[in-house]
Amino acid sequence: xxxxxxxxxxxxxxxxxxxxxxxxxxxxxxxxxxxxxxxxxxxxxxxxxxxxxxxxxxxxxxxxxxxxxxxxxxxxxxxxxxxxxxxxxxxxxxxxxxxxxxxxxxxxxxxxxxxxxxxxxxxxxxxxxxxxxxxxxxxxxxxxxxxxxxxxxxxxxxxxxxxxxxxxxxxxxxxxxxxxxxxxxxxxxxxxxxxxxxxxxxxxxxxxxxxxxxxxxxxxxxxxxxxxxxxxxxxxxxxxxxxxxxxxxxxxxxxxxxxxxxx
Amino acid sequence: xxxxxxxxxxxxxxxxxxxxxxxxxxxxxxxxxxxxxxxxxxxxxxxxxxxxxxxxxxxxxxxxxxxxxxxxxxxxxxxxxxxxxxxxxxxxxxxxxxxxxxxxxxxxxxxxxxxxxxxxxxxxxxxxxxxxxxxxxxxxxxxxxxxxxxxxxxxxxxxxxxxxxxxxxxxxxxxxxxxxxxxxxxxxxxxxxxxxxxxxxxxxxxxxxxxxxxxxxxxxxxxxxxxxxxxxxxxxxxxxxxxxxxxxxxxxxxxxxxxxxxxxxxxxxxxxxxxxxxxxxxxxxxxxxxxxxxxxxxxxxxxxx
Numbered sequence: 001x002x003x004x005x006x007x008x009x010x011x012x013x014x015x016x017x018x019x020x021x022x023x024x025x026x027x028x029x030x031x032x033x034x035x036x037x038x039x040x041x042x043x044x045x046x047x048x049x050x051x052x053x054x055x056x057x058x059x060x061x062x063x064x065x066x067x068x069x070x071x072x073x074x075x076x077x078x079x080x081x082x083x084x085x086x087x088x089x090x091x092x093x094x095x096x097x098x099x100x101x102x103x104x105x106x107x108x109x110x111x112x113x114x115x116x117x118x119x120x121x122x123x124x125x126x127x128x129x130x131x132x133x134x135x136x137x138x139x140x141x142x143x144x145x146x147x148x149x150x151x152x153x154x155x156x157x158x159x160x161x162x163x164x165x166x167x168x169x170x171x172x173x174x175x176x177x178x179x180x181x182x183x184x185x186x187x188x189x190x191x192x193x194x195x196x197x198x199x200x201x202x203x204x205x206x207x208x209x210x211x212x213x214x215x216x217x218x219x220x221x222x223x224x225x226x227x228x229x230x231x232x233x234x235x236x237x238x239x240x241x242x243x244x245x246x247x248x249x250x251x252x253x254x255x256x257x258x259x260x261x262x263x
Numbered sequence: 264x265x266x267x268x269x270x271x272x273x274x275x276x277x278x279x280x281x282x283x284x285x286x287x288x289x290x291x292x293x294x295x296x297x298x299x300x301x302x303x304x305x306x307x308x309x310x311x312x313x314x315x316x317x318x319x320x321x322x323x324x325x326x327x328x329x330x331x332x333x334x335x336x337x338x339x340x341x342x343x344x345x346x347x348x349x350x351x352x353x354x355x356x357x358x359x360x361x362x363x364x365x366x367x368x369x370x371x372x373x374x375x376x377x378x379x380x381x382x383x384x385x386x387x388x389x390x391x392x393x394x395x396x397x398x399x400x401x402x403x404x405x406x407x408x409x410x411x412x413x414x415x416x417x418x419x420x421x422x423x424x425x426x427x428x429x430x431x432x433x434x435x436x437x438x439x440x441x442x443x444x445x446x447x448x449x450x451x452x453x454x455x456x457x458x459x460x461x462x463x464x465x466x467x468x469x470x471x472x473x474x475x476x477x478x479x480x481x482x483x484x485x486x487x488x489x490x491x492x493x494x495x496x497x498x499x500x501x502x503x504x505x506x507x508x509x510x511x512x513x514x515x516x517x518x519x520x521x522x523x524x525x526x527x528x529x530x531x532x533x534x535x536x537x538x539x540x541x542x543x544x545x546x547x548x549x550x551x552x553x554x555x556x557x558x559x560x561x562x563x564x565x566x567x568x
Contacts, residue, residue: 033294033345034345055449056293056369057293057294057296057449057451058449058450058451059448059449069295069345069346069511069513070294070295070296070345070346071293071294071345072293072294072295072296072297072448072449072451072504073294073295073296073504073511074296074448074504074506074510074561077448077449077506083447083448083449083450084449084450085449085450085451085452085453085454085455085484086293086369086370086373086449086450086451086452087370087373087374087376087377087452087454087455089449090369090370090373090390091370093370094370094388094389094390117366117395117396122395123357124358125354125357125358127349127354128350128353128354128357128358129349129350130322130341130342130343130349130350130353131339131340131341131342131343131350131353131366132340132341132366132367132368132369132396133320133340133341133343133368133369134368134369134370135368136368136369136370136371136390136391136394136396137368137369137370137371137390140368140389140390140391140392140393140394141389141390162395163393163394163395164366164394164395164396165394166392166393166394169393174393175393178392178393178419179389179392179393179410179418179419179420180389180392180393181389255346
């Protein structure tokens, strides 16, 4: 699929749109950089104009300008309601004001635990990753959170090598027992599907397949036995207007979409 | 009263000498903004060794210091260039056992600084509960976290010890000669990490008058009595951005990230831009000089002179 073709779209564009749909108008939104930021940006300039986007750097209620490349990009500071420090911004998060966070990661398991610290042993990593940043704080304290990740077997293991950001840990009561007050993950959005969590046992289940993707493709690319309910829907494709906003305002250079595979 | 505290005004060379081998250091800056790059370059030129990098989200500075072998212990928050590429410098250092790491969430580190900033021995937080970060506390001897139930409400919290670096390096837009420091844009950890540290070194784009500070006191992040040294270093955050002053140098950032993927090429980067430049002015010429810098100028309009 070629970037910019009429009626066609990339998997990354579909992920941006699907994540944006999770954001409701007037939500207080916490996002990391890259596709999560693009999703919040899209929600803000389309269906959720009164969403308030918050960044750990200390930028509160921002209307992004141009294509911000990081969570302290000046393009997020030009138009914001409050400029402050990280202790304040993440204190607000711990206080419980944040309705939804959108995060990336290197691995996600069936309980929605996210690893962005290390693959392999902590002291003997096969791949050392960048570390938590504010991701653990967002997963701990937001009312709900969405994880964006490429759909690959190695990235969706039975158990993550390291829990950087807790999902439901190892069972439905584990968050409460750990003392976490945030609500936990609500969606995992990949380049193949949208997944949610079973309301009782809190494990990942398929919700919708992206157009053209089969159930067997999902099984082949998932590292654990994913719950697949009957009558799985097809993910709604991006609208013309959503694609126009992504391509003309949010990411005309294809920065987020081009870099995804390397993250 | 017209007392001058100009003994705080230092050269960058003098400021970098305020760090001793083995010290713990922290740097302001986050994401693509406000990294104290110029002073980090000088620390590298002075070949400081065995430093503990205590809670810095300034990934470009982190990578320079790790790559140059200045750091052997690190309290990791995040080492991500955001514009792609993972954490290859951190990966190599950990893999080769050159670097002992201990991971925290951003709010956990902020809380540890906040405890120290207020003279408290620890801070309770609900971050990191249920995560594996609480199981990996090997950096220093002794217990590094303590879970408990709140004696008043019964809520679960984890207590984290105060984090008190020996030296904080801060880059900001303005300071006066006394060291009243003003920032525009988000301040990340600047406030807590400066109050938490034993010594505070501030590099600024411009040294201004006290009168200038007094016109907008709400922009002062650090008051003078917390600051030990002030260095005027324009473009001191290049290649990262500084709000109201200049944008990031995306070509240079991308180049540095590209070179960091391989140990040999990153060593060449350090040779070309740090060891191979005599000082900050020399570095600015190496990256493209006045023509390049003019292109990066922010077009917000200057606040006041």
